[in-house]
Every structure is written in structure tokens, then in C-alpha cells.
Amino acid sequence: MPRIVQKHIPYNTILLSSMLLAIFGCVPLASASVAVPMDSTGPYRTVSHPENAPSGVDATVGPSEWTHAYANPAHNAAFPVSNNAPKWIKDGVSWSFPEARAWPLTSPPFGHKTYGMAEAAVTQTQFYGNALGPSVVKGVVYAESDDMFAYAVNAKTGKLIWRASPVGNNLMGNPLVVGNTVYLSAGSVGFNFANVIRYAHSPSASARGLNVSFNGIYALNRENGKLLWYFPTPGETMATPAYDNHLLFIADGAGNAFGINATTGKQLWKTHVGGMDNMSSVTAYDHNIYFAMAIKPYLYCLNESNGHVVWKGTIPGASNTGIGDVSPAAADGVVVLDATTTPQANKKARFGNVIRAFDAKTGAVLWTRSMGSGAKIPAFKGGVPMIHDNIVYVGNPVASTYQAYELKTGKLLWTWHVPTKVAAGAGRAAPTYYHGLLYITTGQYIFVVNPATGKELHQHHIGGQFGIESPVIVGGTVYLTSSWDWIMAMPLKTVNPNS
Amino acid sequence: MPRIVQKHIPYNTILLSSMLLAIFGCVPLASASVAVPMDSTGPYRTVSHPENAPSGVDATVGPSEWTHAYANPAHNAAFPVSNNAPKWIKDGVSWSFPEARAWPLTSPPFGHKTYGMAEAAVTQTQFYGNALGPSVVKGVVYAESDDMFAYAVNAKTGKLIWRASPVGNNLMGNPLVVGNTVYLSAGSVGFNFANVIRYAHSPSASARGLNVSFNGIYALNRENGKLLWYFPTPGETMATPAYDNHLLFIADGAGNAFGINATTGKQLWKTHVGGMDNMSSVTAYDHNIYFAMAIKPYLYCLNESNGHVVWKGTIPGASNTGIGDVSPAAADGVVVLDATTTPQANKKARFGNVIRAFDAKTGAVLWTRSMGSGAKIPAFKGGVPMIHDNIVYVGNPVASTYQAYELKTGKLLWTWHVPTKVAAGAGRAAPTYYHGLLYITTGQYIFVVNPATGKELHQHHIGGQFGIESPVIVGGTVYLTSSWDWIMAMPLKTVNPNS
Numbered sequence: 001m002p003r004i005v006q007k008h009i010p011y012n013t014i015l016l017s018s019m020l021l022a023i024f025g026c027v028p029l030a031s032a033s034v035a036v037p038m039d040s041t042g043p044y045r046t047v048s049h050p051e052n053a054p055s056g057v058d059a060t061v062g063p064s065e066w067t068h069a070y071a072n073p074a075h076n077a078a079f080p081v082s083n084n085a086p087k088w089i090k091d092g093v094s095w096s097f098p099e100a101r102a103w104p105l106t107s108p109p110f111g112h113k114t115y116g117m118a119e120a121a122v123t124q125t126q127f128y129g130n131a132l133g134p135s136v137v138k139g140v141v142y143a144e145s146d147d148m149f150a151y152a153v154n155a156k157t158g159k160l161i162w163r164a165s166p167v168g169n170n171l172m173g174n175p176l177v178v179g180n181t182v183y184l185s186a187g188s189v190g191f192n193f194a195n196v197i198r199y200a201h202s203p204s205a206s207a208r209g210l211n212v213s214f215n216g217i218y219a220l221n222r223e224n225g226k227l228l229w230y231f232p233t234p235g236e237t238m239a240t241p242a243y244d245n246h247l248l249f250i251a252d253g254a255g256n257a258f259g260i261n262a263t264t265g266k267q268l269w270k271t272h273v274g275g276m277d278n279m280s281s282v283t284a285y286d287h288n289i290y291f292a293m294a295i296k297p298y299l300y301c302l303n304e305s306n307g308h309v310v311w312k313g314t315i316p317g318a319s320n321t322g323i324g325d326v327s328p329a330a331a332d333g334v335v336v337l338d339a340t341t342t343p344q345a346n347k348k349a350r351f352g353n354v355i356r357a358f359d360a361k362t363g364a365v366l367w368t369r370s371m372g373s374g375a376k377i378p379a380f381k382g383g384v385p386m387i388h389d390n391i392v393y394v395g396n397p398v399a400s401t402y403q404a405y406e407l408k409t410g411k412l413l414w415t416w417h418v419p420t421k422v423a424a425g426a427g428r429a430a431p432t433y434y435h436g437l438l439y440i441t442t443g444q445y446i447f448v449v450n451p452a453t454g455k456e457l458h459q460h461h462i463g464g465q466f467g468i469e470s471p472v473i474v475g476g477t478v479y480l481t482s483s484w485d486w487i488m489a490m491p492l493k494t495v496n497p498n499s
Numbered sequence: 500m501p502r503i504v505q506k507h508i509p510y511n512t513i514l515l516s517s518m519l520l521a522i523f524g525c526v527p528l529a530s531a532s533v534a535v536p537m538d539s540t541g542p543y544r545t546v547s548h549p550e551n552a553p554s555g556v557d558a559t560v561g562p563s564e565w566t567h568a569y570a571n572p573a574h575n576a577a578f579p580v581s582n583n584a585p586k587w588i589k590d591g592v593s594w595s596f597p598e599a600r601a602w603p604l605t606s607p608p609f610g611h612k613t614y615g616m617a618e619a620a621v622t623q624t625q626f627y628g629n630a631l632g633p634s635v636v637k638g639v640v641y642a643e644s645d646d647m648f649a650y651a652v653n654a655k656t657g658k659l660i661w662r663a664s665p666v667g668n669n670l671m672g673n674p675l676v677v678g679n680t681v682y683l684s685a686g687s688v689g690f691n692f693a694n695v696i697r698y699a700h701s702p703s704a705s706a707r708g709l710n711v712s713f714n715g716i717y718a719l720n721r722e723n724g725k726l727l728w729y730f731p732t733p734g735e736t737m738a739t740p741a742y743d744n745h746l747l748f749i750a751d752g753a754g755n756a757f758g759i760n761a762t763t764g765k766q767l768w769k770t771h772v773g774g775m776d777n778m779s780s781v782t783a784y785d786h787n788i789y790f791a792m793a794i795k796p797y798l799y800c801l802n803e804s805n806g807h808v809v810w811k812g813t814i815p816g817a818s819n820t821g822i823g824d825v826s827p828a829a830a831d832g833v834v835v836l837d838a839t840t841t842p843q844a845n846k847k848a849r850f851g852n853v854i855r856a857f858d859a860k861t862g863a864v865l866w867t868r869s870m871g872s873g874a875k876i877p878a879f880k881g882g883v884p885m886i887h888d889n890i891v892y893v894g895n896p897v898a899s900t901y902q903a904y905e906l907k908t909g910k911l912l913w914t915w916h917v918p919t920k921v922a923a924g925a926g927r928a929a930p931t932y933y934h935g936l937l938y939i940t941t942g943q944y945i946f947v948v949n950p951a952t953g954k955e956l957h958q959h960h961i962g963g964q965f966g967i968e969s970p971v972i973v974g975g976t977v978y979l980t981s982s983w984d985w986i987m988a989m990p991l992k993t994v995n996p997n998s
Contacts, residue, residue: 042599043542043648043662100541101667110713114731119710126691127712128667147667148647149542163542168600168627168646190689190711192625193820194877200699211618211877212689213626214609232613321692378693378710 052159054139066135069240069281078434081475092476092491095158105463118423125467129485131172144171162225173240187236208253209236244284251277269307285330294324311363317341322381331387340381367410374398377425384430395427414454441466551658553638565634568739568780577933580974591975591990594657604962617922624966628984630671643670661724672739686735707752708735743783750776768806784829793823810862816840821880830886839880866909873897876924883929894926913953940965
């Protein structure tokens, strides 16, 4: 199933070189590498600026690998640095990198007069810029964008190291970085008409992304963005895979899960569980993997080594897409998932959000809580949970709140109401816990909240609109991406003057 | 409703210039124009090479404007040249221009092992390269591509004059060129989940492209590709608008038709008729416009000046999307449309294709013919009709045939069976009639067929796969686009050694 692209290159190089020689009177520059066959002088060529890569101690800043969406199974993208780390990362750096379709952060979303503010903002978060936050590994910030490019940017300077667009599709993941490889996940939110018909006849038989575009995993060389191989999937792979023990675990929009060799892209196992994974990124935890599917609404636990289903669970009343949107968080033997639920007959169209904790090994339900209700929301249906020190921190977009629950008991510790109005509902992104504080991106702001009390300590305006892009904190710097197509770095003390 | 982009530019220039100065140590080149706000040094910037534009007599080759998909209401994209035209256009030129994601014409489509050949080829025609053929005006070839770029290429040399990507969306139209303006239509084939649900509950309430991405008409400066204004539409605008008498007429995926001022983009009228326009491009003919909608399956005739519905007609048994895929052809007071039909209960899943002729003024049905049956086909459901000298030439993808009918009587003159097998069905594109011969692009070939007898005279292999991209013939040159993302020119005598 994986296709090694290397073998295309000689043919391609010959074909395009001779053609471009004829057309432009020049041959492609040696530095303009060819990924999948395309015009190697064109706009989608891989651009590489090795001179912008970090060196020396700067190339050691941050974690040495990035194996999950939101950094790890607990979804806490926070990385303290040691005292002898470079001064710039301890003090914090400030830069903004405009991605290919960078939209002014102070502007309302495209077409808001035509589509309305809530829908226009949601469309922009789904189709325009970054859907998830960045990855920071060894002094480099990696990001995927709906603009069809992936980027590697120097974490200190904000300068471009490479950009690549191996496929004409939205890249909605959080790049995984292991060894010398960056893994991208490609898939569009859209359905084609055949799937619309299929859904109308039998919802559970439909699949997202099937024959809509070019789905799958794209493995790039970490240093220059060159495509190493790709692994096509039938449905979209909007969600981020997980890496563990030399394997990559993928869930797609056609109800499939795959275990593949992370070095070669070769398939080890495939399990069709049905339903569709939307943005429920895979969590690899204690020799099992966890992901959620919509339509046939289940949270699945599969064995890492053979793909066998260990257990499945669900969330009662989960809305059509809700349970397939949210990435399960895992820590201390517990897996947590939530989803927006549809109203009961007697509730007058009030939608809810329900969170449930499962025993990671057995799937036994440990506790279930109603998180509060509100009006129907568009798009992503739930809040991405984060676990830190036996407490779950999680948002609820139907009520525009964040809450804290005890991991083992489900005891509600506090509810914080997001103070700024967000047309599509606030509260989707996972909070980041760092040095005793919670950092939360929602609407146009990054908030600082006291994790013990749920009291807001500070708010810092960014603009654009955050969907499920969480802040990544390394030392004294916050790294962010935006649906308005930007990668940003700012000192922690800018976000929180009391830090 | 239209937004003049000019007003963004000062802000944007300041914002990005200062930012880029900080990041790259340089400011954008004056020649790198800014369209909608984005990184003006990035891959989607508008690139302009005025030195490649034609001059002198070369800038007079071909028609002086392009007002319709397939050139005109009759859909015959053929342009003889006078004896004193330049030798190169009379003898024919040969070049291939690789668009941004140019895929080797000799390669099978992306992911054919994962999706199967029929679906992979159809996906590539819908999402990868050019969906319609090029426009040739005054020595320049214009093309829109699913790769999100529009191109202007010198018709003689094949050199790039400009490329532009004003929006992150598929461009599936045939660029209109009038005066100093090029009009692009933006819209994706996809549906979002809210529309999938809507379709399941009430098919006629659903809309294609709604909140999937950034739909509408983009007006560019013909000389340099700079964005002049855009007109957003709620549903996709995959179909090409029509120009007549200083107005532009648009039909979208949300059941709307618009008449707008072609110079300013200001809306004159809007009529919601319901259903969804897929690839049914608008035809402006004798003070009325014609387009077809799917789901609520009607061919509409609207008054150009006020948008009032003059009449509507249908095709009995049209499949879900069939009647919204095909562009009506008009000539000699007759409008012709066809669509794939779904099987009758007793026909054992044999699909048909039905063609019907209407009186253009009154909508009276002049004749209806069953074109032949076959297996179900994916994607575009019908053949684009072309009218020449009182004869309709039209393909039928369920039977992989082309036929000729008398325009006034519906008398079948001949049926030609496409000899080469096409996994998704041959016979979608409109034939082009030139100097007593028919030129037909289908599958991997361009065929030459005798229009009097329906006998094949020659076949010429191109590769890739043609969907509904028709050949454009100017003097001795055939201009083609490909779903594999190429623009090509070749001498007519290459395609037909007997010409």
C-alpha cells in the first residue's frame, strides 16, 4: 500500500527537466526538490532554506520528538527548560510567521457577510489556516495548514527552514516528529455526493473524504521537507496519527484503523471498525491505541501490535459527529472522552456535552457527567480534554465553559465561563498546564486561569479565531497557530504579565 | 455583496511589509502583487511575467472575448483564422505547460490502488487538475485548475504570463475574458456534514459547497492577474457564469442565480430557484439565461434583465445530480439538455441518458430521445451537447457513445461507440466542429470523427483522462487542458494527419 516516491524521481526529473528546459529555457534548480510528480519550479515545490535551521544548543530546545496530537496522551503541550537552556527560550521570543494564505488577524473571516459570522469563522477554521497547534522539536516549530502546506520554522527566529505541499489536500493535523521524519495527515472535511446519498440511505455506511481528494499519511524528511513515502487511506485522515515503538497508528473517515511501520510506511495491520473518524486523533497508551468514530459512535481500544479490538465504549446521546471529533486523553490508567449530545425530547432543543471516563485496560465506565447545556453549535462537537496531575481540564462549546474534574472520581471542581462571546461557541481546545497555571486558547484570546479555583487571571487578545489549536509552551515562550493561517511565538510574560 | 479588495491593500501592505522585513530582512517585491490579504512573498502570490505577453499581430490571434463555457451558447470552441494570420497559428504550435501539480500524463491517477481506477480517475478530474478546457483570447490561453491557480499562458510560446490563486478553493470553470477582465468561478465538489444531514432529511433543502469553502466569482486584471473584486456566493460556483451585455450571470450550489454588473461586481438581481447547480454552466441567449439545477431537477430560463423565471422544464427520470451537471446548449431558437437517468423498476439497474430539446422562448418540449443505456457511472452524469448547423452532437457516458441528432426534429443521424475503454465511462465532453470534422476528447484520446457519418477517422493518444475538457481549435492549433494538470498546444495535423 505505501508507495515509495523515490522511484518516481528519476523519471520525473528527466520528464520535467527536459520539458522545463524546452518551456522556460532552464532546468529546475538542484535545491528545488521534487516530491510527488509536479512542476519543480512551481508554487507547490518544496522550498528549503537549510541556512535557517537552528544549530548548536539552539537545536536542543524543546522535546526531542512529538508523538501525539497535543504532544502526548495526556494532551499537555508544556515543556519546561533547564537552567542552562538558551536565554532566548527562557525569556521568550516574539515573531509572527505568515503562512501561505495569511489573513489579517484583525479582519473578520472571509465571507462573513454572505455566510454569517458563526459559519464563516467555522469555515475558516476548517478550510483556511491551521486546524491544530504546532509541534516544537529540537528548536524547530512544525505546523500543518489547510492552505495545503506544511512548514518548518526556526523556533528562535521565526525564519522558514522549509515548506512542502506533497498533496492537494487540507493538512489538518499536528505534525508528528520522530527521528529524521515528519508525519503529516491529509484529509478534507468534505463529503462527495455518492456519500451524501449513502448517508441518506444508511448513515453508518457513509464515509468522510472517500473519493473527495487525496487522503493519507505523508512522511517527510525532517531536515528539508522532501517526501519519503506516503500511505494512502480510503477515507480522510484529518485526525493526527500516534507514534509508539516504531509504529504509526492511523484512523480514517472510512471507519478504518491501521498500524504501519513508521520507517517504511508498510502496513502491519488494518482493522475496519466502521463509522468515521473526524478529528479524533489517535492516542497510544500502555500498548493499546484509542480513537473515536462518529455515526457508529464508539470509542475504540485496539491492541497496538495486531489491531484487535480490546474494547469499545460510547457516550450516551452523542450527536452525529460529536464522538468522532474529540481526541481521547489518557493518563493514570484512565481514558477520558466527551462529546456534544443531542437534546432529549422534553428539553426544547437544548444541546448538552457529556464527559465519560473509562478504565483504559477494560473499558469499564468509571464515571459520566453532564457538563451543561446550551444552543446548538456548528462544526467540532466537544472539547478536547487534557489531564494533569489526576485532574481533567475540559471545555464545553455548547455552554462556552471550561471545567475541572477529578480524574478518578469525576467530582466537579469548578466551572469557568469564557467571558468573551464567540459566535460558534467557546471551549473547544485543550488547555495547557504549565508552572501552576492553565493557558487556554478560545475565540480571539489566550486566557490564563488558576487551575485550583477556575478563576481567570489574565486575558491576552490575539485576533482571528481559535478552534482546537492549543498553546504549546516551551520555557518562556508560547507557540501558537491560527485558523487565520499564522504561526506565532510570544513570551509567556506577554500572555501573562504576572508569570 | 462584492468586496473591493483595493481597500485592503494599504493595510495589508503595511502589515506584511513590516512583518516580512522583520522575518526575512526584505520587503515584498513591487512586482509581487497582493490579492486577498496573504503573504506576498508566499507560494500563492500572483506571479506576473509581462515580458511573456504576446505583442503585435500575435496579440490578435483567436477571438477577442470569451463569454461562455465552451466559448459560446452553441458550445463550439472553434475559431478559423484569416489568411493573413501569423504562420505559427496556421501551421500549429506545440508545447506543454505544466500547471502547479502537473502529474505525468503516462501515470495512472493518484491512489488508483486504494480507490480503484474508475474512482481514482474521477477524483483526479474533480480535484486535481483542469475540469474544463482553456479559453483562448487575443493570443493568450487562460485556464482554471483544481490546483487552486488560474493561468495565463502565451498561445504561441507556452510561456507563463501570470498565475494567480485568489482563493483557497478549486477553480473548475472556463475563464471568461471580456475587455480587460478575466472571471474565475470558485467552488468545491464537496458537501459539509450539516448538508449531509439536511439531505438525509430533505434532499431539496441541501446545498453543495455551503460553508465548505470560499465560493464565488473572482475578477482579475487580464494583463497581470491582480484581483479586482470578488462576489461571494452561498453555494459553490463550480459552473462557469455567462457574460452578455455588460452583465455576468451566475448559478450556484445553493439554488441561487445572480445577475451582476460585470465591471463592478455589484448585484443587480438574485433569484432563488432551489436545487443545486453542479457543473451546469450558464448560457446567455437572446436576452434570457439558461442553467440546470439538480435535486429539484429543472432547466431554468430566466430573464437577463430582472432574473424573473420565464419558464422551467425537466428531463423525465433524471438522476439525482444528472440534470445539474450538464450545460444547456442553445442555437436557432432551441435549447438542448441531457442527463443520465435512473433505471426503471423493470430494467435491472440499467441506467440511461435522455436528451430533450425545448423551444428557447416558451420552454415547449420539441422532442425527447433515449440515448441508450448501460451500467451506473460515477461523477458527471451526462454529456455536454454542442450544436452546429442544426445538428446536436452529444455524448452518453453510460453507453460510452457519441450521437448526432437533428436539432429541430430530434432525428437520430448516427451513433459512434468510443472504441477505447474508459473505466468511468466515455462521452462527457462536448465535441468541437471545425472545418468539416468533429474533434472529441474522451478517455486518454482525442478522436477525429466524420460529422456526416459518425465514422472515426483518426485517434491520437494524449494520456491522463479527459472529463469534460473540450478541445479549443484556433487556426491550425488545438489547445487542451488535462485533469492531470497540464495546458497543451499541438498542431491540428498532429491530431489528424489528414487535416
